[in-house]
Amino acid sequence: MSEELHEIRLRVNGAEHTATVPARRLLSDCLRQDLGLTGTHVGCEHGVCGACTVRVDGRPTRSCLMFAVSAQGHEITTVEGLAEPDGTLHPVQRAFRECHGLQCGFCTPGFLTVVSAYLEDNPDPTEEEAREAVGGNLCRCTGYQNIVKAVLRAAEIRREEAAAAPGGERAAGAGERR
């Protein structure tokens, strides 16, 4: 039986994309197969592992639990959209590299998207809070220790950058040590 196809327009990492997909195409599959954005990984397809996490209007969301057609009209950010256009890595990416927060890297896109959003709301987490923040993502390699360190380090990098930026004293205020 041939399925009805839908013409969709998606805004991903600030760019407009179009695709022709059946209604049942998952956002995760659409990103990877139709748009060639293979940074988003697919582990379990039932909402548990977190590898497929993208940001939808800023909020971390499982892309395996969303249809591509339903993502229209929303701002999607994938792991490819975290770095600056000139290639400068996002503080969270730098921290994961510095702290060895990854081994095989399968889970990493999910952690990076979750943590990037988390730190915007919680610029100075405790270790306990950092652990809680990544509670919805599974990693089979690292044992999580270095991931938690990377979350704390990323927060530190963000604060350092805020302090260095013009008018940064104020921005860094949120990050004062408790």
Added chain:
Amino acid sequence: MEFLSPATWEEALAAKSERPDAVPIMGGTDVMVEINFDRRRPPALIDLTRVPGLREWRADGDGVRLGAGVPYTGIVDALGGAAPALAAAARSVASPQIRNRGSVGGNLGGASPAGDAHPPLLATDAVVELASVGGVRRVPAREFYLGPRRTARRDDELIAAVLLPAPAGPQRFAKVGTRNAMVIAVVSFALALDARSRTVGTGIGSAGPTPLRAPGAEEFAAAEFDWEGGAPLPESAVHRFGELVAAAARPIDDVRGSAGYRRHALAVLARRALARAAADYREGGARCA
């Protein structure tokens, strides 16, 4: 699979009445899992995410009218004071990514006995607002759950909202699960003290074919409780309350836990909830009542 994407509530209701077999989808955190696992092949889906208003809540009399699609994150952020037990339950749901999408409407639509919203809705005597092209009906949560995944909602109806009464005393929610952020509850329990009517509400999750109340425990606690001063309950009364709650459960053995373990855990959760609620009552009682 047909994909219906109504832009208004009226269109959504019309779609549901024309296609009662169409499956509504809000956050998708239950529906999508079923589809991905091929456990379900709905002939049609009604995407509710574009319907304005479903993700909003507002004051309604003393209480709150919570749109069916408000994600758990919104409940945690905004309703800690207006609906403490539900907000505590929302905080305990899954992971941040699931809380950003999953909704109370979806919890009620699926009506899994393990859904975390159900015990608080039962304990606080919340009301489910159902709508169809024929009009709106209000069904108390206490009359909503009819059987395993069977509810008072008719096939041509959608869940519009949940009406949450203003708290008139302390509320508590507690849950036992294996790993925080991943796994559905092994058992859960909600308790609400209502100083105005001098009644106690309970809700039990994951320990029966439907979410349950413990009416015997409710009456016992309401009679034993010192509604004037909130004096600590004697150890024996707290213990008896736990027993009555456990006795009201109808758990089964499954991969998440044995029936015996569930009853035991439930008694522990119920004792703690009552003792803590009584302490909350003493501290803030005069203000709540």
